[in-house]
Structure formats: structure tokens, C-alpha cells
Amino acid sequence: MKPVKIETCPYCGGKDLIGGYGIQSISSSDKIATRRLLGDLEYTVCSDCGSIVHIGAINLEKLIAGNKAAG
Ligand SMILES: [Zn+2]
Incomplete structure (x- = not known):
């Protein structure tokens, strides 16, 4: 995974x-719920305006593997 560098x-x-960290929770359906653990997200938030500047997947390798398995 390539590092993301955001300074401004x-x-x-x-x-x-x-x-900050968060968990993706869009739907309560089983299919989405199964993937929820794979969708843990890491947020970069601007403390001046509160905008989410960047969202990254923490478990990227698992997320990619999960998507391949799901076809
Ligand atoms: Zn800002």
C-alpha cells in the first residue's frame, strides 16, 4: 500500500x-454486514474546518481479497 501524504x-x-477511525455502516443487510470488518476506515480530518480530507481503508489487503472472492 502506497503511503498517502497530505499536509494541507x-x-x-x-x-x-x-x-480518526470509523467503521463503514451503510446497510444492515447481511451482505454488507459481512464486509463491515473489512471496511474499517481511517479518516484524516481538518481540525480547522472539520472537513474529511481523506478516507483510507485500514485493511486494504483484506478488502481486495474480499472483493475478489465476491466476484
Ligand atoms: Zn480545512
Whole structure:
């Protein structure tokens, strides 16, 4: 996985970016729920304007494997 480097908020120009974690929860259907663990997300949030500057998948390899398995 290539590293993502973000130093400035593209929305307000702020440079104070903080990290946060979340879990993707779009639907309660079994199919989505099964994939929820694979969809853990890492957020980069601008502390000046609150915009989510970047969202990355934490378990990228598992996510890719899961998608291949699902066809
Ligand atoms: Zn900002």
C-alpha cells in the first residue's frame, strides 16, 4: 500500500490535520454486514474546518481479497 501524504486541507488551507477511525455502516443487510470488518476506515480530518480530507481503508489487503472472492 502506497503511503498517502497530505499536509494541507484542500478546503480551507489549514495545516492541522488529525486522524480518526470509523467503521463503514451503510446497510444492515447481511451482505454488507459481512464486509463491515473489512471496511474499517481511517479518516484524516481538518481540525480547522472539520472537513474529511481523506478516507483510507485500514485493511486494504483484506478488502481486495474480499472483493475478489465476491466476484
Ligand atoms: Zn480545512
